[in-house]
Amino acid sequence: MKQYLKLDKWNIIEEDFQLHQHEISESIFSIGNGYMGQRANFEEAYSGPSLQGSYMAGVYYPDKTRVGWWKNGYPEYFAKVLNSTNWIGINIDIDGQPLDLATCTVKDFSRVLNMKEGTLSRSFIAELEGGKEVRVESLRFVSMTRHEIGAIRYAVTPLNFSGTLIVTPYLDGDVQNKDSNYEEKFWAEVSKEFGENDAALTIKTKKLDFHLTSVMKFEISKNGEALTFEDEQIEKEKYVGSRVQIQAAENEQIVIYKYVANVTSRDFGFGQLVDAARGALQSAVEAGFQELHKEQIQAWADKWRDSDIVIEGDVAAQQAIRFNIFQLNQTYSGEDDRLNIGPKGFTGEKYGGSTYWDTEAYCLPFYLSTADSSIARNLLIYRYKHLEKAKENARKLGFTKGALYPMVTMNGEECHNEWEITFEEIHRNGAIAYAVYNYVNYTGDFDYLGQYGLEVLAEIARFWEERVNYVPAKDQYVMLGVTGPNEYENNVNNNWYTNRIASWTMEYTLEVLEYLRENEPSRYHELVEKMHLTTDETEKWHEIIDKMYYPYDPEREVFLQQDGFLDKDLTPVKDLDPKHLPLNQNWSWDRILRSAYIKQADVLQGLFFLGDRYDVATKKRNFDFYEPLTVHESSLSPCVHSIMACELGYKEKAYEMYLRTSRLDLDNYNNDTEDGCHTTSMAGTWMSVVHGFGGLKVKDGVLQLNPFNPGHWKSFSFKVMFRGSRLKVTVGEHDVIVANESEVPADINVYGKDYTVGGMGNVKVAH
Amino acid sequence: MKQYLKLDKWNIIEEDFQLHQHEISESIFSIGNGYMGQRANFEEAYSGPSLQGSYMAGVYYPDKTRVGWWKNGYPEYFAKVLNSTNWIGINIDIDGQPLDLATCTVKDFSRVLNMKEGTLSRSFIAELEGGKEVRVESLRFVSMTRHEIGAIRYAVTPLNFSGTLIVTPYLDGDVQNKDSNYEEKFWAEVSKEFGENDAALTIKTKKLDFHLTSVMKFEISKNGEALTFEDEQIEKEKYVGSRVQIQAAENEQIVIYKYVANVTSRDFGFGQLVDAARGALQSAVEAGFQELHKEQIQAWADKWRDSDIVIEGDVAAQQAIRFNIFQLNQTYSGEDDRLNIGPKGFTGEKYGGSTYWDTEAYCLPFYLSTADSSIARNLLIYRYKHLEKAKENARKLGFTKGALYPMVTMNGEECHNEWEITFEEIHRNGAIAYAVYNYVNYTGDFDYLGQYGLEVLAEIARFWEERVNYVPAKDQYVMLGVTGPNEYENNVNNNWYTNRIASWTMEYTLEVLEYLRENEPSRYHELVEKMHLTTDETEKWHEIIDKMYYPYDPEREVFLQQDGFLDKDLTPVKDLDPKHLPLNQNWSWDRILRSAYIKQADVLQGLFFLGDRYDVATKKRNFDFYEPLTVHESSLSPCVHSIMACELGYKEKAYEMYLRTSRLDLDNYNNDTEDGCHTTSMAGTWMSVVHGFGGLKVKDGVLQLNPFNPGHWKSFSFKVMFRGSRLKVTVGEHDVIVANESEVPADINVYGKDYTVGGMGNVKVAH
Structure with missing residues (x-):
């Protein structure tokens, strides 16, 4: 643990800038508005270790899959969250020296994430080589009310000299994803143009043709008075910038207000992007920084009121x-x-x-409890819209019917490429069914079942039906070759949680069918017909529910995480020399796998989801058995x-x-x-x-x-x-x-x- | 199946050249001599699909590991067999047109691998654009008696014209491995020089610093008479060539004899390479093509006499x-x-x-039966020399003692990077122990045990000792999380074969210890001391042998491939719609894993190795149970x-x-x-x-x-x-x-x- 942040009720505060913590802070001090987000990278140039990150929601890149050994069924690509145009950049040059916190002496540093107001601010004194000192104070946010808008107030004050500042606000689309599989750059330039008072850059992804247009505008004031200035336009590959030279006397504060609008082809036609961005930008600039800031505070006050x-x-x-x-x-x-x-x-x-x-x-309950039910409903509809892809995914893996939702996805297609997860961590299907139950149960929105819910449930039930197999000698159904929520076990037989959530899905699906038959008979018939749902199928589900096999230890009276769990060495975590922890950094993968140690709740996840079906004594026995074996190496x-x-x-x-x-x-x-x-x-x-x-x-x-x-x-x-x-x-x-x-x-x-x-x-x- | 090759007792014969089969033929018609080898690439330029391959035994490249998701314990590199200098190349230009079988019309094609004599020959008539026809006849081999030497006789005869041939024999080190993980080239140039009658090229691997020097010399004759000629020397990056212009009349046969010596820094110091290669080459050239060919025939006659x-x-x-x-x-x-x-x-x-x-x-028995016992012994000593690396490998995976030999290696270090194989297919250790038994049993060379054998056996026994774990409830030892020889099962518990070969290793090690104690007491004590072998350990081995758990079906009286095998659907392969076969091309990996289908002998491998311990009835029951489930998708x-x-x-x-x-x-x-x-x-x-x-x-x-x-x-x-x-x-x-x-x-x-x-x-x- 590295506790370098100050405790405060409403703010995250970093004082005393240290290079080796910067990337951690870049993560923690990130800001976003659901539409776009930005790591806490510095506005000015920074030559120290940094993970540059500007992200536009829903804009991604299908990066060609990289594996050592190909397995049938692997997807062709992994969808990457896309580092996009760096729109925060403002390079500062002081009498010929670039301002760069990695190379100058930093004093009085403070970085504050104001959670109440949704802003990121920073202030410091930088002493350059030769002893010149400047004070910098910056404040930025991405607007909660105007999603395309980011705004920055960046103030520089020479403290012990008078000199020349060169200020270069820019937009830079020549960025890279650190996790690019083949060190490829994902963006290509479409266009750039300088307007009367602005600069626009449009780039597009090399695959899938997402376009992103960013337009920037900036104002400069000196000691509170607007400054008129000449700027030199700078164009480079995927880059536009404006270079302004300013004479600043000692203790004169130079403030740059930079406004940016980012719009994408997810929302606008290619031909409309620049106009759309300019429109949004113009209205933001007219409102002005202070007004935008006020809106931001109000929007966050509303969020906090409810959550x-x-x-x-x-x-x-x-x-x-x-x-x-x-x-x-x-x-x-x-x-x-x-x-x-x-x-x-x-x-x-x-x-x-x-x-x-x-x-x-994990996320659904938060939105269910703190926001309008339409928000949670949208999360469900997202999966409904991916149902056809989930069916294709099941076909790809050889199932003749049913749907298998992907482990990781952007557009409904599976992106993940690790067989024990991609193909086997199929309990995810159960969580998607459970979310329907959770939503309807919480909101009372039973209409959802006929509209969307049943189809998702029934296709998942069909998947489970085909995924289990009957063992005559046991007169039971088993489920072989799965990975449960505890990813420290791979390719096991009869993971209790997976068997349980599969059986529960079938139960709930039958219940919903019954509900619709009684309450919405015409929709019921419509759906049965649409899905070609047969009584053979529903009878099979009943049979599987009745004859599902659950590994169990009659001696301890606990559910077994999977077949053979008791053959493991059951030494509790507390008896392990702490030098072994965390296991995932100290043990080889095979050692982790054959140990009994549990990465994250597995049997207990099931007892949590289906809590009303188990009495406290059962929960206690299982908790007492599994908690001591759990290392919590999943967040x-x-x-x-x-x-x-x-x-x-x-x-x-x-x-x-x-x-x-x-x-x-x-x-x-x-x-x-x-x-x-x-x-x-x-x-x-x-x-x-x-x-x-x-x-x-x-x-x-x-x-x-x-x-x-x-x-x-x-x-x-x-x-x-x-x-x-x-x-x-x-x-x-x-x-x-x-x-x-x-x-x-x-x-x-x-x-x-x-x-x-x-x-x-x-x-x-x-x- | 594509049967395009003619049947013949001593030759592999391809007639009727077809582009789409060329890469298959390149594999099948390969030639080698244990020191180097060469795919059946064409001497002349070829623009069709081709896998270029010239290999020098023991020269490899540690290619940076490529995986999707890193697991603790993975090696940093995968050792790649290295495509090396193309030494066979002779470009032919006919009145300004390159000879290239992918672009001209090919007639009377024949490619013959003469297995009796160890040569590859080829003949064809090529009709170029415009109708000019040439007959080409080539013969090449890598010498079994002079390992560094490759020799080519390449004859061109204009059939319906007189014109200018430009002949360019060359050495090209600017080659690439197709399987390079990051599309990197592995070779860098060291030097090139033209001697009086030869051209030399030295290249080195970018990592590990293997040097390879190739020197070529060539002669040309026209209608059987030596030709004197002027050549133009061509130098490019990692390339030397000699360009010769020849006037050839209709039906005049132009024959190029190309001799090459390839020597590496595995055998010579960096400074000696060119001289060593020139020396070998000079003596080969002096002997002449016919004499080399005669030597080759004799060497192969000796091989065939014995095998x-x-x-x-x-x-x-x-x-x-x-x-x-x-x-x-x-x-x-x-x-x-x-x-x-x-x-x-x-x-x-x-x-x-x-x-x-x-x-x-698989290989050891062949060499045991067909060659001097020193050959098989060298295969064993190879592993003895890697014992320290195998111990390091076990430490890396968290074992406190013992040795785990790598799944794949060049120098003793593990190169493989697929957890279910690299970390879990540990039965390989058993095969290495078994090889010691097999060798000593066949040859009667009991001295080997004290010299090398025991150390390998004991370190493997120690590994097994630590790899099993005791289950009090069963009062037995189990082995969790392994992959058996049947790689269509991963991460299983108690693979019968692995448990069996582990237990056998301990038994045999104890037997060898006893043999040495009785027959070579001083060596015995020396080894016990060197290895710090304790009676605690040997007693533990006895206990594990006694209490090893073997999955078994009392009803069918067969050994079970692993725990839970009977929960699988046991439909035999013959009842499967043939459209599913081969499974590895038609089924997703998870479907393969949860099926009962067996890629290669697993339980049966054990019954084969330890055949004298099981009666025919037992073998029959197991064969009858497993054969119908085996798809033989491993060679x-x-x-x-x-x-x-x-x-x-x-x-x-x-x-x-x-x-x-x-x-x-x-x-x-x-x-x-x-x-x-x-x-x-x-x-x-x-x-x-x-x-x-x-x-x-x-x-x-x-x-x-x-x-x-x-x-x-x-x-x-x-x-x-x-x-x-x-x-x-x-x-x-x-x-x-x-x-x-x-x-x-x-x-x-x-x-x-x-x-x-x-x-x-x-x-x-x-x-």
Whole structure:
């Protein structure tokens, strides 16, 4: 752990600039607005280690697959999140010396991510070779209200000299992805032009023909007064810039306001891009920096009103949970159903793709509880739109029917290329089915089932039907050759979780069919016909549900993660010499595989999803068996353990797991934050508070709260959207209140304090 | 299957040149001499599809590993067999038109691999654009007696015109490996020089600094008379050539004799290379082409005297077995213990590396039976020399002791990068131990055990000791997470073969220890001390041997390939729609994995190796269970099945499997011969005849023969080195003769025909 950031309730603060932490900070201080995002790269030139990253949501590159040994079924490409035009750049030259924090002496450095207002600011004094000092203060944001707009205020003040500043704002499309498989550049130039007061650059991806147009405009003031200036236009391959020479006297502040609009061919025709960008830019410039800033503050105030979690008495926890919520809100706004939530959001390029099962398993509950239901619905519709591709994917792997959703995707096609994951980590299909249940259960939007839900469910059920095989000697169905959520086991037989979620999918699909037959008979018949759904199939599902094999240890009375699990050495993690941890950095892959150590919740993931089907004693036995073997080397692991620990009353474990998940990036637990933040796991952190300590469950449209005192906080409060017809709050195992929404009183005693609930409820739990 | 080659007892013959078969022929018609080898590329320029390949044994390139997802323990590089200086090149220009078989009309084409004499010849008439015709006749070989020397006789005759020929013999080091991971060229130029009558080129590998010097000299004759000529020297990057202009009248035959010496820094210091090459070349040129050719014929006659197999009544089978023997003899001559037998020999670059377990499991028996025991001994010493690297490899994977030999290697270091193979296909260690047993058993060279054998055995036994784990509930040792010989199963638990060969290794190691303690007590103590071998260890080996777990089906009374095998769908291959075959081209990898289909002998491999420990009934039950599930999609599979089928009296199956293995490349069964021949599996073909139909077994120094009539041949005969003190020949289950070597009579009746046996025995079996 490297705790170099200051604790603060609303801000992430870095003081004392150090080169080796810069890439970590570039990730953590990233800003985004759901439409585009930007790592915390410096505006001015920087020659130190840096991961340049400007990302436009939904713009990607199909990078030719790179593997050592090809396996049948591998996809031809891996979709890469695309580093795009560097639009923040403003080079500063001071009397012939470039301003570059890697080469000058940096004093009074501070970098602040203001999460309340959605801005990134920086200030420092740079001492150049020869002793000249300048103070720099910058502030930037990507607008939450005008998605195409980024705005920068960049102020330079000579402190101990008078001299010549050369300021060069630019747009540079000659950028590269660090993770390019063959060190290829993905962008080609389309056009560049200088307008009267602006410069425009259009580039396009070498494959798929995504076009990106960026237009920039800038103003300069000296000591608060607008400056008129001559600029020299600079053109290079995929680059436009404007060079301005300014005489600055000692202590005169030169401020550059740079406005950029980025628009893409996802939203406009090729011929309209420059005009569209200029239009957006013009209106932003007319509003002016201050007004844009004000809009930003207001937009974020709205976000916080609906999604904030307040923790009293623990600044580290407060800062962490806000950081997680902030990242989620700036990664996905839910307005565009072609978009999804990439594992690194807009903070890095690693893992490529945009959509993993993380979305359904971890992110959905956050959006369900904190935003309008249309947002969560869009996440579901995204998968509905990919159904045909998921069917193709199943065909490609040899299935005659059903759908297998991809492990990683941008457009519905599988991008992943590691057989034990791509072909075998098929439980992801279950999470996509579970998301339908989760959504309908939470929102009561039963219409969704007939409109979209059933088709997805039935095609997944068909996949499971064909994926299992019957073993006459056992009179049971087994599922061979899978990888469960715990990726420290590959190609196992009868992963309990996968068998369980497969069987559950078939159950729920049959339930939904029954619901539609009764409640929407004409739509039911329409769908049955459209899908050529036969009674042979549904009877087969019943049979598989009845005869599914689940590995089980009758002695310990626990579900077995997979066949043969008990043949492993079951030494708990705590008895392992700590030098071995983390295993993924210290052990060879085969040693990890044959060990019993668990990367992330697997059996416990199932007990969490299907929590209402298992009693506390069962959960406890399984938790007590698996938790000691779990190393939590996936960012998605601690939250599930934290939530279950709350339910089981394991206060210390719940809190330990919460800290681990919530400050994962801020404290760089996994030693990889420089690659980007663990954006999707941040939703798990939110779940730890709301589902874990808050005890939120939803069952049959009833919102149930059973708050649990984490024991380290004075109080905590959170918001949840309350859409069901009833609310039920229990403390421990006793019901405290059951009320219709309209009947909920304004103040109700829980742990001696109050909470209120309404269309958006605010739950406060205190000592 | 593409049978485009003519059947012939001693030659491989291609008539009727077709572009799409050229790359296949380039593989099949390859020539080599154990020191270097050359695909059947054309001497003249060729613009059609071609895999250029000139290889120098032991000269390789550590190509940076390319994987999609890195796993701890992967090696940094994959050692590539290195395409080296093209030394065969002779460009021909006819009145301004290049001779290029891809662009002219080809008539009367014939390409002949003369296996009896070890030469490749070619003749054709080429009609150029405009109608000019030339006849070309070429003959080339790499000398079996002068390893550095390659010689070419290339004759051109204008048939219907008189004109100007421009002839350009050259050496071109600007070549590339097709399988280069990052499209990098591996060679850099060191020097080039023109001598009085020769041209020399030295290149070096960009990593590891292997130097290769090639020197060429050529002579030209016209109608049999030496021609004096002026040549223009051509120098390019990594290239030297000599351009000669010749006036040729209609029907005048122009013959170019090109002699090349290739020497490497494996054998000479950097400063000596050019002189060494010139020396070798000078002596070859002085001998002259005819004399070199005579030497070649004699050298191959010697090889055939010791290793030929004669099959009467089946030309296809005769041609095939000779092709297999020819390839083996030209790939490895056994004189250099730094060399080994690459999976493609000198016929292609695929699979890189040089040494797989193929060497021990398949190749060793061929060299044991057909060559001096020093050859087989060198193969063993090769591994002894790599013992320290194998120990390092085990440490790298987290083992505290023991040795894990690499899956693929050039210098003892692991090169392979696919976790399920690299880390898990550890049965290779067993084959290396078995080879020691096999060698000592066959040759009676017990001295080898104390000199080299024990150290290898004990370090492998130590590896197994640490690789198994004890399961208290079973009171047994298991081995988790392995891949057996059947690579259509990955990461399985308790692969029967691996458990069995592991346990056998420990048994044999204990036996060898006991032998040394009794027979070489001082060496025994020296070794125990050197290896710090403790009684704790040997006792542990005894315990593991006693308590090893072997998966077994009590109902069918068969060994189970691995835990859970019976949960699979056991539909036999014959009931599968043939459209699915071969599975590796039609099924996704996950479907292959979860099927019961077997790529190559696995349980049966164990029953073959340890054949004297299992009765015929056991072998039969297992063969009857596994054969129907085996798809033989490894070239190493059919031979084991063929041998077992012989023992079990399954005549048709034995013959079917024999044909499949013996004509694998000639008939391009696996549709991949263009990448190179399946050189190591050729030794399996030889085993099919000698161990299968010949019934050769060796037990306690007794050579046992139990010939089996394959039923499709008039007769067959083979040679075996006979070194043991006794010979035992049985027919069926009855002993026919048991005799000391000196007592073996000259003619003994087997199937009514005769055989003789001596220091080199000739066994003939006839109807």
